[in-house]
Each structure stands twice: as structure tokens, then as C-alpha cells.
Amino acid sequence: MTAIPRLPWPAALTTTPGWSRDLSRRRLAGLAATTWSTVSALSASVLDVPQFEFKLAAGEHLHILVGIAADLEERLHELGSAPDTRQLSPRHRRQVTSTLAADAATLRVGLIYGYWLPRLAGEFEGLRGEVDTLLDGPTADLVRRADEQLRHVRRWGDAAVAAACSDGSWADAARALDETVADDSEPWPVRPRDGARDERFHSFSHTRDYRRSADWVEGDSPYESDLIELLRVNRDEIDAIETFALSIFDLIRKGPIEALTHLARLAWDEARHAATGDLVLRERGLDPYAFSCSLIGIKVRAGMDGYDPWAQITLFGELGIIGPMRALARAAHAAGDQRTADVFDFICTDETLHLRQSRELLDRLHPAGGLERVAETVRARAAERIAELGIMKEEEFLALSREEIFALIGE
């Protein structure tokens, strides 16, 4: 009988003395604090940094960052320690506030992707060489995966910083962030209350009904009209990215982690839908920027807080959009328009998931208590906002059916 060849020892199953559970917990708590601070700065900036590409990237990156933060919280829990890493230290609060005070969009991009992301990535990279990969294997695995995901985030971030601030003007502001001092009275950072669009977009904000926008043109067939309308609807889900990002920002301190991870998934999905709208309009030989962008959704929701913007979009927006998109996907399959069928099959899959999971979470978590009451609460809040914006009187809005509210504000 031939000898069984000796196989290599698994590299991660090795240990060196010095790593302790206490040390692991301390380091993980520090990483969680930096991760949540980065999420705060990024989620608030989704609103007022105007560039389309920033909003798309931020949607994807929030999903990655909140996922990492959730893994850190779970591991801390396993290690028998549950520090509240989401309260942010006074110094972190001050740093986030200073970041958000950078008015120029270029400077903000510089601080988020030139300061916060490299700092966070550096902390993970540093830890990667220190964790005992045998005794503390789950931590080592978490840190390795986060390190790889953050490299992906930084590839876009480094290119964005180079494009936005070629003169390195953000570096002084980044140094000032490093030297921040703050005391216990430091307030929680404040987010913007409106969404911004870059100059490539023409916009309208009295309705979400594209057939009532100034640039509506009937297509060659009802099918073609529906297709263009629904591609525009998806491109304009920029305001859905903004909505879910602002609910993340508002709920960091007090929301359960399951709400935050779900919202981060929503932000990513809506970034994919907005990008899909843009790209498929281009595939059809159309210029996406020739179609004006509706802002009413974010104008109404950015003035709401916490669970409300999320509930408004779920109960009055997403519910209304799935039907028309399913109908279009069916018509596309029947007509042999495979590309359109594929695009809307995937988007409908996402939206169905959004609706199912969001309704379950909001039913359980929204302070109004139960979906019926949640719907009434956000209907009233939306009526106030619509009146403040001068779009219609509060009582007129309150008389609208769900379908009419959807036509007015959309997803």
C-alpha cells in the first residue's frame, strides 16, 4: 500500500499567544464605532451631494457598511459583550458634524472617501494581521471579508476623490477632522432636509405623474409609452435611495439592527433600479437627461423623520409601482421583448421583497403600532408636507385615495 501523502495544515488554524477575548471585544467595539460614524456621514450626504453617481455609489456602499456593522454587533454579542456602539462618542459626533458642514460637494466627497473610508479600511487592515485566526476564527473571518469589501468601496472612492478634488483641497479639512476634540455636550449630527440634483437634471416637483410633466411624449404604441414611463420611474428612484438613506441616518441611534440592514438593502436595490433606468434608456438610443426628473417624493419625505419616510414610500409608493411593472414584464414576455422582460422581472423581484419585508417590519416596529395606524400617521404627515410645499391644501390631500397619492408622490 502506498503511503498517504501528507496534506498541508490549514493556514488559518494556527495560533500565537497574546490575543485575548477582552482585546478582541475592545477592537471590535472601536471598529463598530468608526463604521457607524462613516454610515452617519454617508447616509446624510446622500441627500445633499448632488451628483447622480455619488448617490448610486452611496446606495451600494451603505449596504456594504451596514452589513459590516451588523456583523460586528453580532460578533460582539457572541463574545459576551453588547456595548452600544451606535451612540457615537462626542468626538465621533463632532467629526460627523464637521464632515456634514462641508458645503461644497467636492469637499464632502473628499472627506467621506478620502478620510472616513481610508480610516475605516485602515483599521480593518491593521486588525487583520493581529487577530488569532484559530482561537478567534469568526472575528478573523469577519475582518477578512470586511477588508475585501472595503477595498472594493475604496476603488470607487479613490477614483471619485481624484475626479472631484484633483487639487487635494480636502486634505486640510481631513487633518482638521483628525485633530477634533469634543466634550460630552456635543449634540447629535443634523442631516439635510431636502434632496439635491446635479445640473444635468431638469426637474419638476408638483407631481410624480410623468404623463402630466411638460416633456411627456406618447410613444409609438401604448406598450412603448408604458416602457419609457417605467424606465423613467426607475431612474427617478434616486429619491428612494435618498429616502432609505435618511431613515438609516435617523434610526442609527434607536432602531433595531434588522431595520437598518433592511433599509441598507433597500438603498442598494434602489441604486440598482436608478442605474438600470439610466442604462436601459441609453440602450434604446435615448438620453436619460432629456427626461426631466420628479422631485416631489424627496421634497415630501426629507421633511419627515425616522420610520415615517420609509413607511410613506412602502405603503403609498412601492405598493403602486409593482402592478404596472408586472404588467409590463408580462407584455414583454408575450411580445418576445426579452430584454425588457428580463429587466422588469428582476426589478419586480426586488420590489416584491421590499414590500413584504418592509410591511412586516413596520407593522412590528413603527411607534404608531400596526400598519393601519402607520398608514394614517404617514398620510397625515404627508398632507402637512404637501401643504407646506404649496402643492395642495392639507384637506385636499387627505381626501385622496391610495391610488391618487401614489400618482402624486410615487415611489
Ligand SMILES: [Fe+2]
Ligand atoms: Fe425600486
Ligand SMILES: [Fe+2]
Ligand atoms: Fe423599492
